Amino acid sequence: MNRPLRIALTKGRLEKDTVGLLEKIGYDCTAIREKGRKLILPVPDGNLEVVLAKANDVITYVEHGVCDMGVVGKDTIMEMQGKFFELVDIGFGRCKFALATKKGSKFYGGFDVKTVATKYPNITRRFFEAKGMDVDIIKIEGSVELAPLLELADGIVDIVETGTTLKENGLEVIEDVCPISARLIVNMVSMKMRQQEIENFVKLVEENIDK
Numbered sequence: 001m002n003r004p005l006r007i008a009l010t011k012g013r014l015e016k017d018t019v020g021l022l023e024k025i026g027y028d029c030t031a032i033r034e035k036g037r038k039l040i041l042p043v044p045d046g047n048l049e050v051v052l053a054k055a056n057d058v059i060t061y062v063e064h065g066v067c068d069m070g071v072v073g074k075d076t077i078m079e080m081q082g083k084f085f086e087l088v089d090i091g092f093g094r095c096k097f098a099l100a101t102k103k104g105s106k107f108y109g110g111f112d113v114k115t116v117a118t119k120y121p122n123i124t125r126r127f128f129e130a131k132g133m134d135v136d137i138i139k140i141e142g143s144v145e146l147a148p149l150l151e152l153a154d155g156i157v158d159i160v161e162t163g164t165t166l167k168e169n170g171l172e173v174i175e176d177v178c179p180i181s182a183r184l185i186v187n188m189v190s191m192k193m194r195q196q197e198i199e200n201f202v203k204l205v206e207e208n209i210d211k
């Protein structure tokens, strides 16, 4: 018999909602909830096993086919641009990418080349290329909002959810880039070789998404 279908889930913010969705479908997620340090987690009677991974690694595992499916944010998909099928918008993990600056600063004014800090250099480059605007991009690993406060950058392209981080630091959105939510992705070979099983799983996901 085939090994169980393997799904990689993004650790952290998306984890609780993803496990909630699997439980709503009817999968026993005890092993995931009580995981300790175990990394490959069985789902009893589900012919499914779960891997918990960092967002970028979810894409890597699915692209290489060592996981058949993955749950990952659209932000990571857009930044990594791997080869896989993106089948379902699962609806949770909702936030957006936005361009933000210090309140009142004139990002689009003047002729000097602006500097933009971000954890997502590819998305940022494409966003400004589409405008035909030349910018210098600086990669930052976290708390990107610091960059304009420290005068490292004129603006940031980052995830905004509630807007609290921007507000508490005197920054504001000057332009939305795009909406983000969690997606179900599928390896291209798995989609062919295990089509029926994957289609059954996708159907269960679609039926159990919170509308």
Ligand SMILES: Nc1ncnc2c1ncn2[C@@H]1O[C@H](COP(=O)(O)OP(=O)(O)OP(=O)(O)O)[C@@H](O)[C@H]1O
Binding pocket: 010, 011, 012, 013, 014, 054, 055, 072, 073, 074, 075, 076, 093, 094, 095, 159, 160, 161, 162, 180, 181, 182
């Ligand atoms: N406020 C938010 N900030 C960041 N990501 C969010 C937010 N709300 C929803 N998300 C989604 O949750 C996903 C996982 O975010 P999370 O912060 O847990 O991991 P991460 O971005 O890889 O950060 P870290 O490097 O700290 O693990 C993001 O890729 C995004 O799709």
Ligand SMILES: O=P(O)(O)OC[C@H]1O[C@H](OP(=O)(O)OP(=O)(O)O)[C@H](O)[C@@H]1O
Binding pocket: 141, 142, 143, 144, 145, 158, 159, 160, 161, 162, 163, 164, 165, 166
């Ligand atoms: O609009 P809000 O609800 O305030 O959420 C947005 C903040 O959350 C994320 O940061 P995270 O907490 O992941 O930390 P990081 O910046 O160190 O990645 C994101 O990069 C923003 O900083």
